[in-house]
Amino acid sequence: MTRILAIAAFAAGLATAASAQTTQFYVVQDTTTKKCTVVDKKPTTTTTVVVGDGVYKTRTEAETGMKSVKICKTN
Numbered sequence: 001m002t003r004i005l006a007i008a009a010f011a012a013g014l015a016t017a018a019s020a021q022t023t024q025f026y027v028v029q030d031t032t033t034k035k036c037t038v039v040d041k042k043p044t045t046t047t048t049v050v051v052g053d054g055v056y057k058t059r060t061e062a063e064t065g066m067k068s069v070k071i072c073k074t075n
Contacts, residue, residue, distance in 0.1 A: 025062035027052040027069060036072035038062040 028048045029036045036051065038059055043050065052069040056062035066072050 025056040025059050026050050026054070027056070027062055027066045027072065029071060034071075036066050036069065038066060 023040055024042070026039050026042055027036060027050065028039055028043050029051045031047050031049060039048075040059075051071060052065045056065055
């Protein structure tokens with residue numbers, strides 16, 4: 001019984017740690033339209049590329065960062 005409780009507590013701890021991960025934001029540019037946007041997942045396609053400083057902790061930081069990226073200003 002003690003072993004089952006220990007395993008359950010360990011599993012609960014893992015679930016809590018996984019949900020505590022922070023969200024990351026990226027400034028990406030669509031390679032066809034050249035339009036920049038802020039997304040909360042790293043792009044996995046070849047039609048969008050990460051531009052700017054990479055990863056931001058908040059959406060506000062990413063939006064501010066997008067304003068300073070030269071290729072985003074020209075659109």
